[in-house]
Amino acid sequence: MVAVLKSVPVIRSMTERDLPQILTIENESYPFPWTEGIFTDCLRVDYECVLMEVDKAICAYSVFSVAAEECHILNLCVSKTFRGQGLSRSMLEYVFGRAKEMDANFIYLEVRPTNLIAINLYLSFGFEEIARRRQYYPAINGREDALMLARSID
Numbered sequence: 001m002v003a004v005l006k007s008v009p010v011i012r013s014m015t016e017r018d019l020p021q022i023l024t025i026e027n028e029s030y031p032f033p034w035t036e037g038i039f040t041d042c043l044r045v046d047y048e049c050v051l052m053e054v055d056k057a058i059c060a061y062s063v064f065s066v067a068a069e070e071c072h073i074l075n076l077c078v079s080k081t082f083r084g085q086g087l088s089r090s091m092l093e094y095v096f097g098r099a100k101e102m103d104a105n106f107i108y109l110e111v112r113p114t115n116l117i118a119i120n121l122y123l124s125f126g127f128e129e130i131a132r133r134r135q136y137y138p139a140i141n142g143r144e145d146a147l148m149l150a151r152s153i154d
């Protein structure tokens with residue numbers, strides 16, 4: 001079921017207390033979801049872990065790292081309930097702003113070639129394919145390549 005947003009979502013840092021809700025969204029969203037341990041590690045090493053919420057409901061989240069003038073988006077996900085309402089675009093804008101604040105010049109990410117919705121999103125946001133990583137992801141029938149996309153931060 002789709003829930004229409006009644007107010008503007010707030011963006012805030014993720015904490016361990018958010019992980020039960022995050023893991024529910026993660027498990028519904030990916031064929032090979034991140035585990036609790038992966039999220040905990042990202043929080044522990046101080047990666048940027050942020051979420052959007054409305055009335056205590058988490059609608060979207062992202063995990064990214066910024067180092068050596070480069071930002072790497074490791075996870076970007078919108079809850080099925082809140083898709084198709086521009087939240088991924090808002091989250092990407094937040095990530096770009098934060099990466100710029102942290103002196104990054106480029107943003108990188110990997111995406112499955114079969115994830116056409118995400119590819120549409122990133123291409124419309126100005127990302128370009130710069131490489132293909134062979135057999136990068138686990139897949140139902142073995143492994144799947146990753147497209148590596150990049151965009152400069154103006």
Ligand SMILES: CC(C)(COP(=O)(O)OP(=O)(O)OC[C@H]1O[C@@H](n2cnc3c(N)ncnc32)[C@H](O)[C@@H]1OP(=O)(O)O)[C@@H](O)C(=O)NCCC(=O)NCCS
Nearest residue numbers: 029076077078083084085086087088089111117118120121
């Ligand atoms: C990919 C994802 C983040 C998009 O989130 P969303 O909030 O529904 O997307 P938005 O409403 O912000 O739409 C942004 C753009 O995405 C693309 N898009 C979104 N839904 C789409 C659909 N059903 N079909 C095709 N393209 C679509 C379009 O380019 C859209 O731009 P437009 O509205 O101008 O056409 C969401 O589907 C998701 O979380 N998927 C599972 C996790 C995932 O695959 N993450 C990316 C990993 S690399």
